[in-house]
Amino acid sequence: MSDENTRELVRLVLTYPVKLGRLNFPIVVKESTGFDVIPIDMNNEYDKRLISNTPFTVTQLASTGYPDTEILFDGQPIYMELKTSGVVAEKSSYRYFYYTKGSKIKKSARHLLVTILVEPTGNRVWNVKRFVISDLSKLKVRLKPEFNASRTDLMEQSARIIEVP
Numbered sequence: 001m002s003d004e005n006t007r008e009l010v011r012l013v014l015t016y017p018v019k020l021g022r023l024n025f026p027i028v029v030k031e032s033t034g035f036d037v038i039p040i041d042m043n044n045e046y047d048k049r050l051i052s053n054t055p056f057t058v059t060q061l062a063s064t065g066y067p068d069t070e071i072l073f074d075g076q077p078i079y080m081e082l083k084t085s086g087v088v089a090e091k092s093s094y095r096y097f098y099y100t101k102g103s104k105i106k107k108s109a110r111h112l113l114v115t116i117l118v119e120p121t122g123n124r125v126w127n128v129k130r131f132v133i134s135d136l137s138k139l140k141v142r143l144k145p146e147f148n149a150s151r152t153d154l155m156e157q158s159a160r161i162i163e164v165p
Contacts (some may be wrong), residue, residue, distance in 0.1 A: 013145045025099070025139035029111070032101050036108035039137035050078065050110070051133060066099045067111065077109040081136070084116045099141065111136035 001009075026037035040047045050073050059070045067079035083096065097113070113134040118126040 016143060016145070020143050022140035022142055025111075025141050026137050028099065028141060029102055029105065033105045035102075035105050037137045038108060038110045040110055040112075040135040046074065046076075047110075049073075061104045063104070065104065066097070066102070067104060070104075077107050079105060079109050079111045081111075081113045082116070083113065084118060086118060086120075095144070097139075097141075098144075113139075 026039075029035065029037050040051070042048060042051070059072070061067060061070055066081055068082050069080045071078045071080055081097065085096070113132075113136055115132045115134070117129045117131065119129050121127050
């Protein structure tokens with residue numbers, strides 16, 4: 001690709017997030033995986049039992065990225081993201097959740113975020129202040145273009161100026 005084509009593509013990628021604004025997370029998941037994000041309906045008996053203190057089977061999903069965990073409840077998958085946050089940081093505007101391509105999503109399912117809010121009590125001990133369960137079918141996300149490099153890319157021989165053994 002020529003430098004001019006690369007520059008044009010970079011300009012396009014950097015302007016898209018502004019034009020797109022906030023997107024419905026269920027649409028992003030559907031378009032990237034083909035699977036639906038099923039909303040939680042607290043009038044539905046299944047969802048009431050799911051959100052209550054009913055035990056379920058947890059499967060840790062391999063690799064990084066969304067979702068952290070898949071739980072099985074009455075044989076149905078529920079995708080769950082787990083976050084721990086300091087109470088002070090509860091209203092932070094820093095990126096707290098990210099989604100790439102959904103390669104770990106294998107079925108239409110409910111998607112939940114469990115946030116555990118903690119506060120330090122001293123001596124490296126944290127107390128759970130409260131926890132929040134959120135239905136990600138209501139989440140709005142923004143596209144954040146990101147250019148990244150691996151460690152190998154950063155250590156490219158041609159970019160080195162000096163190396164001390």
